[in-house]
Amino acid sequence: xxxxxxxxxxxxxxxxxxxxxxxxxxxxxxxxxxxxxxxxxxxxxxxxxxxxxxxxxxxxxxxxxxxxxxxxxxxxxxxxxxxxxxxxxxxxxxxxxxxxxxxxxxxxxxxxxxxxxxxxxxxxxxxxxxxxxxxxxxxxxxxxxxxxxxxxxxxxxxxxxxxxxxxxxxxxxxxxxxxxxxxxxxxxxxxxxxxxxxxxxxxxxxxxxxxxxxxxxxxxxxxxxxxxxxxxxxxxxxxxxxxxxxxxxxxxxxxxxxxxxxxxxxxxxxxxxxxxxxxxxxxxxxxxxxxxxxxxxxxxxxxxxxxxxxxxxxxxxxxxxxxxxxxxxxxxxxxxxxxxxxxxxxxxxxxxxxxxxxxxxxx
Numbered sequence: 001x002x003x004x005x006x007x008x009x010x011x012x013x014x015x016x017x018x019x020x021x022x023x024x025x026x027x028x029x030x031x032x033x034x035x036x037x038x039x040x041x042x043x044x045x046x047x048x049x050x051x052x053x054x055x056x057x058x059x060x061x062x063x064x065x066x067x068x069x070x071x072x073x074x075x076x077x078x079x080x081x082x083x084x085x086x087x088x089x090x091x092x093x094x095x096x097x098x099x100x101x102x103x104x105x106x107x108x109x110x111x112x113x114x115x116x117x118x119x120x121x122x123x124x125x126x127x128x129x130x131x132x133x134x135x136x137x138x139x140x141x142x143x144x145x146x147x148x149x150x151x152x153x154x155x156x157x158x159x160x161x162x163x164x165x166x167x168x169x170x171x172x173x174x175x176x177x178x179x180x181x182x183x184x185x186x187x188x189x190x191x192x193x194x195x196x197x198x199x200x201x202x203x204x205x206x207x208x209x210x211x212x213x214x215x216x217x218x219x220x221x222x223x224x225x226x227x228x229x230x231x232x233x234x235x236x237x238x239x240x241x242x243x244x245x246x247x248x249x250x251x252x253x254x255x256x257x258x259x260x261x262x263x264x265x266x267x268x269x270x271x272x273x274x275x276x277x278x279x280x281x282x283x284x285x286x287x288x289x290x291x292x293x294x295x296x297x298x299x300x301x302x303x304x305x306x307x308x309x310x311x312x313x314x315x316x317x318x319x320x321x322x323x324x325x326x327x328x329x330x331x332x333x334x335x336x337x338x339x340x341x342x343x344x345x346x347x348x349x350x351x352x353x354x355x356x357x358x359x360x361x362x363x
């Protein structure tokens with residue numbers, strides 16, 4: 001599986017699209033807002049180069065109501081800071097990055113006009129020019145010119161790996177991700193791939209972010225030191241159960257299931273800290289882990305919570321599943337998945353863990 005070619009969220013605005021089913025991601029962005037505000041304020045006060053131009057990159061932007069949400073908030077903060085300090089507003093550049101399969105058309109056709117209208121209404125006649133660009137490509141490589149970025153934001157993207165770790169298919173046949181039955185070599189392979197990818201990410205951004213610039217990164221992760229802990233693996237284990245049901249019914253070939261692995265790793269705060277310190281281009285300003293309930297995938301209407309979680313996961317995983325198993329199994333798979341989720345969520349407190357790190361580029 002070529003992850004760069006396959007990995008994307010469901011596009012469009014339909015019932016199974018990411019745009020319709022990304023409420024939990026919006027809530028996570030809201031939870032981390034104080035960290036983002038603190039970081040952007042620090043950048044504004046310490047980086048002289050933003051006098052005329054302020055450049056923001058959103059990495060893993062996807063397509064939906066969250067795509068420009070953080071950028072809008074950052075522009076509002078800079079507007080307030082400029083006014084309070086008696087400075088002229090800088091011109092803004094917003095660089096939206098995701099893999100080439102992302103639905104960039106929806107961003108520029110549906111989301112951008114609304115964003116511009118709201119920006120003009122908020123800032124009025126004092127609104128500064130704002131230029132928005134799409135930048136398709138993997139953030140595990142260089143994307144932007146050297147010393148061009150003042151602020152980088154990424155939420156729920158960096159847990160995705162550049163590739164399925166080598167050897168996992170051989171060692172991890174009973175799981176589709178790290179799970180309770182994953183052997184140590186499979187777990188180590190996942191971690192080593194994350195460590196390599198995150199180091200590459202930091203190295204590339206260190207060349208692009210100006211001295212004193214900042215990054216706020218939120219990664220789906222875990223609090224435990226155990227990479228196979230339930231808090232980070234359970235959501236995929238339940239999807240694996242659904243796939244195994246379809247194997248038992250003859251709808252999926254067993255070997256096909258054994259060769260399917262999710263290209264993801266959910267790190268602990270300690271692992272994130274270790275990688276940042278090893279790469280050494282950035283200083284950690286804040287590092288914390290938070291929790292959000294699976295039920296927050298929806299609007300909180302009990303009885304529909306498992307349905308909302310299943311739709312959320314479908315919007316994220318469907319392209320990977322279709323590429324490997326074909327489209328014909330998808331509807332039935334997620335009917336089974338919702339049934340399993342309903343049972344487990346009625347008996348257990350289920351949560352996602354978010355690891356957020358705020359970084360300052362060393363001068």
